[in-house]
Amino acid sequence: MTLADRPAPPPFRRLVREWASFPRIIVNPLRRARSGAEIGKGRPALVIPGLTTGDISTVLLRRTLKARGFAPEGWRLGINTGADLAKLRMLEKRIAQLHSESGKKVVLIGWSLGGLYARVLGHRCAQHLDMVVTVASPFSGDRHANNAWRIYEALNDHTVDDPPFSEDMSAKPPVPTIAVWSAVDGVIAPECTRGRDGEADYTLRIDAPHFALGTSRAAIDKLLAKIAEVDAERA
Template sequence: MTGAPPRWRWALEFLALPKIHAAPFRAPVRVAPFGRGRPVIVIPGMMSADRATALLRASLKAAGFDAHGWEEGMNTGARPAEIARLEQRLCQLAAHSGEPVVLIGWSLGGLFARVLAQRHPEACRLVLTLGSPFSGDRRANNAWRLYEALNNHKVDEPPFAEDPGAKPSVRTVAVWSARDGIVAPHCAAGEAGQSDRVIEVPYKHFELASARGAVAEILRILREELG
């Protein structure tokens, strides 16, 4: 199974944009609290910012987590300075809270989460990726041309030495969808040994952190993983 998702599936993704734009104004998905103040950093996908993950972070806070955005504005690609600041924030949050951080990365944000967990496993409790193209051909998606237009490097030559496909030494969960219109499902699911757990969900790429059902699924996964 190779290649990017078909264009018709890519076109359907845009139906989810209103959910993303309205995220800061939507009521959180509520479950019985279980977060116990654990720190979480949510990293948005390409061409999105913390606004896009507002519903997920509000739901995490309602569930008892200390949820944070990535605080770097719009994510336009792998920029060394932004990744360095995020790396510093990860270490500072872990030190301040006295416990390792849960990293949740949506799409491109998941690649950053896996890289940071490779660099600082002592600061990470869990890595959860949402439709992230960490495995296989970096061009098996419908965003690589835009990525290369916005960055001064090729999509398969990012400015960091780590391989996002290599599993961090911490617990790693990959969420993927057969309905993904941006990233090829096999790239988000990965190969055997690249994650500790692989979970399929029935949502579009743009819904993975914006649809209420997807957020509820993320909370369910976190409850199972963290207890």
């Protein structure tokens, strides 16, 4: 890939607009889920938050998953500050446990940085997973085509180009994958969250700010509709 072909980080004006949706994360515990068709069928759903956020950021998503028949859980590992091998190992064990206890494979959903965890786990414990869903996650292309890499490197002892695991995040895990992306994302270049041909089984475009993709009821409804569509194709 030449320099001219590399996607650029989203422009500053888009990043500024992100802050209008950021307060939704803070008030998530106060928001109620919308009801809808039962699509979960009792499947466990593990939701991994993004950089510098924790389970509070995914409360509305998990409440909506529960209202739609899933058995959702947060990652329970505090604030997500970066790729951490110890946390990956704990998540591997937890996914295996959820599968064993429920008798159903796990739906793994990762938002932003959480989606990179999800892609790696998709390779490490595919036998326990029903599908891997990434929401605005930079799994493809240039790791610097975003407005968060400097924060990431300030918080970690490795660069974005040298994470502490051998898996290639752009390589599709051997389970069904959905990549949710936004053409107006103010944090990550859309090309990196959509992926190239063959890097995801399904893509879903939801044109909302990065911080709204996991906290907007409309965006969550579209995500769940896509999961139901994928389920129907596999039935």
